[in-house]
Amino acid sequence: MVKKVLVVDDEPAIANLAKVYLTNRGFSVTTANSGPDALGVVADDPPDVVVLDVMMPGMDGWEVAGKLKGDPVTRHIPILMLTALGFGEESRPEFANIDEYYTKPFDGPTLVKIVRNLAGKDD
Numbered sequence: 184m185v186k187k188v189l190v191v192d193d194e195p196a197i198a199n200l201a202k203v204y205l206t207n208r209g210f211s212v213t214t215a216n217s218g219p220d221a222l223g224v225v226a227d228d229p230p231d232v233v234v235l236d237v238m239m240p241g242m243d244g245w246e247v248a249g250k251l252k253g254d255p256v257t258r259h260i261p262i263l264m265l266t267a268l269g270f271g272e273e274s275r276p277e278f279a280n281i282d283e284y285y286t287k288p289f290d291g292p293t294l295v296k297i298v299r300n301l302a303g304k305d306d
Contacts, residue, residue, distance in 0.1 A: 187211045190231040191221040191247065192265070197287065201234060201265070204291035205298060213231040218242030222250060225257055232295075234288040234300045235281075237266040252280045261301035265289060 188210045189260060192198040195211055198214040205212045213230065218253040225233070233251065237244040252259045261282040282298050 186232065187213070187228070187230040188232045188234060188298055188302070189213050189215060189224055190223060190234045191215045191218070191239075191244070192233040193217060194236075196238070200291075201289070201294060204295055208295045208299070210298065210302075213244050216243070218247040220301045221264065225251065225260070225269050229257060229260060232263065234263045234298065236266050237264055246279050263297055263301060264286050265294070 184208075188205050190198045190205070190212060191214070192201070193216050195216060198216065199208045202212040202214055204249060211223055212226070215224050217243055221233070221235070224230075235244045235247055244266070248264070249261050251260060251262065263283040264281050265285050265287060266289045282301055285294065285297055301304075
């Protein structure tokens, strides 16, 4: 069964690059460019994994993660925070309860490996 991944980044080039890496490794990938769009995609067609940028206008990644992890319907979906900031450079709200954290610029094979592990997908 093909695993579904939602990649959320306000920079379309980053979202599309992640999509290429993941699609080439057998994932079905949808992208969203904002927090509200991401929540709409999850409501319509829940993914197996969410790859989420932190710094986005309007609703940041921490807010999106908090909403997903705070909802009994979506709290089981693993979240990978993919951000240009190092972990110590930003505060991580404890309510977000993310599953993995990876910094940009990202290495494609490493991104795939992390997502594969979160999705429980074998090679």
